[in-house]
Amino acid sequence: MQRIGETVRRELGRYGTAGAMADTVACWPDAVGEQVAANAWPARFARDGTLLVSTSSSAWAFELGQLEGEILPRLRLALGKEAPKRLRFAPGPLPDRREPASARPRPVPPEPTPDQVREARKLAAAIGSEELRKSVEKAARASLASSGYGRSI
Secondary structure (H helix, E strand, C coil), X not given: CCCHHXXXXXXXXXXXXHHHHHHHHHHHHHHHCHHHHHHEEEEEECCCCEEEEEECCHHHHHHHHHCXXXXXXXXXXXHHHHCCCEEEEEECCCCCCCCCHHHCCCCCCCCCCHHHHHHHHHHHCCCCCXXXXXXXXXXXXXXXXXXXXXXXX
8 A cells, every 4th residue: 555645745746846845834843833833834835945934913924034043944954955945924824723622522620619619609698689699609619619720710
């Protein structure tokens, strides 16, 4: 069984610098780090060998333009002769790399302690409407229980 990656790379190579794009995309997150990769992504190669990179904002484009001297050597190390000659950053579309919210497991909320239940009841006691009091008490219990897990009330 033959892997399709090499065939695709060879065919893209027939069109000049487009052949290097697959390798560039593959090494991009390791070369620039996850935070930069979340806000900047290789878009295409220009004819002169410049890698055009889409960014999430003009601020990211400016900042990464200042860091070209650090990013380019990392790409050269990873890509060798297929490395871009220069980098140019500009705001543009980024791939949606997040998994859909429906696919992520929902964290199980922590159970409130008996003291937290009493505190929530005390906080909501002055509310006249029974329905509103119960809702506020429930929210207070959840907030108090979550506060021990790095979240504030």
